[in-house]
Amino acid sequence: MNSTEKIAQAWIAKREHLNKEDVIFRPNVSPDFVTLTGIGYEVKSPKFKNITMTKHQWESLLHFNSCYLLIYKSSFEPEYIIKAKDILIGGYSVDGYSIKIKNNNVAPTRHMNYKNSINPKNKIERNNRISAYKLQHPTMSYANIGRVFRHIVNGKSVPLNASVIYRIINRKEKMQNE
DSSP states (O other), X not given: OOXXXXXXXXXXXXXXXXXXXXXXXXXXXXXXXEETTSEEEEEEOOSSSXXXXXXXXXXXXXXXXXXXXXXXXXXXXXXEEEEGGGOBTTBEEETXXXXXXXXXXXXXXXXEEEETTOOHXXXXXXXXXXXXXXXXXXXXXXXXXXXXXXXXXXXXXXXXXXXXXXXXXXXXHHHHHO
16 A cells, blocks of 8 residues: 555545455555445545546446545545546536546557467467457457467567458357357
8 A cells, every 4th residue: 555545544544434445455456445334435546637547446336335536635635536427428517627548449468479380279379368368358350369368470579461351260160150
C-alpha cells in the first residue's frame, strides 16, 4: 500500500465511521478499497490532470451499488470525490481533470512463441489455445491475436499471419458444429 492509499484508507474509515481494519484494501483489484457495508473506493493520485482507466476496471467499479473515485493531489482529503456511475464510457472531466476509459482489446505484451516446425501434437494444442483465446476476446482482431501467438522464423519471433489465425478459428468452429 502506497502513502496515498494509506491516507485514503484513514479518510474512508473516518467518513464511514469504521475502524481502519474494516476498510479492506484490495491491491490487484478494482476498486482499491471496500468497506464492510459494501461501498467501494478507487484511489487515484495523478501526476498530471489525466486519469486513464481500462474498460474492465471501470466496469468492475459499476458492479458496486455505491462506488467512488477519489482523486488525491497532495492533501489528506481527496481533492475530488466522483461517483463511478457518473463516469461515462466517453470519459468525464472536472476542473481540468480528464478521466478516460481505455478499451482493453489490445494485444497483451506477453507472447506465446511456437517454433515454425512444431510437431502435430503441439500444433493441435496451439490451435486449441488460439480458439479459446478468440472466445475470451471476441472483439479482438485476428491480427492482434496473431501478435500474441507468435512463431519463430530464422531465430526471430514474428506474429502469426491474420489469415492463418482466421483459418485456425474457422476450422475449429466447423469441427465443433459437426
